[in-house]
Amino acid sequence: MSLIDTIYGIFFDPVPTLQYLAREKPLLPGLLVYLVVFVFNLIINRGLTTLDSEIAGFIPDGNFIWVFAGLGVILSFFILALTAGLLSLLSEIFYQRGNASGLLVCLSFAVIPGALGPPLQYGATLLGVSWLGVILSLLAVIWVLVLQVLSLREALELQTGQAVLLFILPGLLVVLLLLGLIFIIAQTMPSFPG
């Protein structure tokens, strides 16, 4: 499957495409696509900030924005690898099925529709219908989320319900951890007389 076939497949035929990616694991093209989408969105978002700014050309800390952007690229790769590894590990623990490298490739390609959101928002803002742009951008984000769940399902050979549960599990764990911490802090704090 060529890169064009893969990109087309992600949009119009995601399930077999993700199955192929999970099986063949084309890691380098995957990471390259992820990088291109990330950098592209960065440029478009910078344009959007300029366009939306009340004062054109005024971007606070403009000097360092690209330094932060560079760090963001590195950090995003780190988060991508961490996400794939963590979800694969959780899948192995709960469902006895793991495929970290396959999942990494699937998640890399799953961000492709996300490249459409900011440009559509940008175009809509130019045409004076920025509200439509926000909706389209939101739809692109939802599309990516759906593809990420499908990536889990296909890469780890799970059922849809299991994939959804696995997808929200890290978030749930963080929320539970925070609630637990709040509870412990509340218990240990001295009570004030009413």
Added chain:
Amino acid sequence: MRKGLVVGLMLVFLVLMGVLSIRVVNKPDNATSLRGSAVVGVIEINGVLGGEAASLLTTSAADSNRIMKAIRTAAKRPDVKAVVIRINSPGGTAVAAQEIGIELEKLRKTGKPVVTSMGDVCASGGYWIACSSDYIMANGTTLTGSIGAIMETTNLQGLYDKLGIRQEVFKSGEHKDIGSSSREITPQEREILQAVVSDSYTQFLKQVKQGRKGKIDPRELEDIADGRVFTGETAAQMGLVDSLGNYYDAIKQAQEMAGITEESRIEVLNAEKLWDSLILGTRASRLLPTQNLWQLKY
């Protein structure tokens, strides 16, 4: 074939939006065409005035070349109806202040009102520039004034003697090494340099008298033009500034002076370009000092 066409069309759309975005970031006025037609141009002057831009490796500096370019843009662009000069500078080299001032005078001749908005500090060379505008607005606690000229040199002879360094000078004339850091300044040299500073000060005074004509008594001005600084409030009472107000008040003032009634847009004319910020920090040569040991400063 169909797949290639669909992916190709998507790529064309993405590239088009990317190019548009880069154009907007590089030249923000491209984005204004769909909004109000009148623009209030803002030119920011931040840091020490000089002829060289700052980088990640140097302290902040207001590059006079870049500022002049922005002023010329404001003069040329028909959509820019008024200009606000936002100054946050303690001064800098005399030439940088003078050059910017001259360019502002040219801008004013086109009929576009120029309003100065003072930030934290607008002193010395910063105030010189402010005097080239039609209206000056300061914040109550802005530090301004410092009307005067200064030239400094450091005598390192004692240090050189201790280190065993002796500078050998070959000069074409008696005063070619005037201000040298390796020896004591002679009385005659002191006289020459003092004359330069005094002449420069006279030019500064002339600039203020011209810029604040009818707003401050020339004799009163001479009494206070001894390098001292004032708060914006005191400066307003003395006539060094026209009124007190913040950045947005200055923009409103500019709009009123230009008679802008329609929806207008504010645009920073010397905003940093995309490529400038990308190459920032790669100019390692800036680590080395590029200034002379002594300079005439406002």
